[in-house]
Each structure stands twice: as structure tokens, then as C-alpha cells.
Amino acid sequence: MSRGKRTNYDAALNRNEPGTPPAGATAVRTRPVRITVDLAPPLHRVVKDWVRATAADLGRDVALAEVIRALLAQLDADPELAREVRARLTASTDSTVHTYLQ
Numbered sequence: 001m002s003r004g005k006r007t008n009y010d011a012a013l014n015r016n017e018p019g020t021p022p023a024g025a026t027a028v029r030t031r032p033v034r035i036t037v038d039l040a041p042p043l044h045r046v047v048k049d050w051v052r053a054t055a056a057d058l059g060r061d062v063a064l065a066e067v068i069r070a071l072l073a074q075l076d077a078d079p080e081l082a083r084e085v086r087a088r089l090t091a092s093t094d095s096t097v098h099t100y101l102q
Contacts, residue, residue, distance in 0.1 A: 055062040075081055
């Protein structure tokens, strides 16, 4: 991660300092935000196979981005899933998550 991005995350975390506007008070995003994720080839294969099988089951094209959006919405809506993900992150380092299925 670049130094600039870390600084932005740190600034967001420090929004409770005196004189700092609350999160969301300065601007409201109206356009989608792009993210990039690096996947180990075996994990990429797993997700692509899942997307292809789901597309066949649904009888329509399914984009990987659509799956990611659905997963994030489910993570937001399901507290138990959020706890499970948090536990997995707590039990592993970024490098072990990154090399999943290698």
C-alpha cells in the first residue's frame, strides 16, 4: 500500500479529533468507487468457476463485480457473517489471506 493511501486511512480514523468534521459531513460520494484486489491464481479459479456455475443456474450472464457487490451487501446485512469474516481476519495475517488456496 502506498504511503499516501495509508495517510488517508489514518486521517479517516482520526476524524474524532477536536475541530475535525464528522465523517460524511464534508462531501457525499455520488459516483462508484473502484477497488482492485489481487487474488492467488487458485482462488481466482474458484471464484470464476463459481461465477460460471451460477450464471448457468440463473440462465444469464453474471459479472464478477456483481458477485463482489452481493457479497459486500450480505456482509453488511448479516452480523453473523461479519463476525465470521472478522474471526478469519483475526486468525490470519494478510499474507495468509492473500495466499489462500496456494
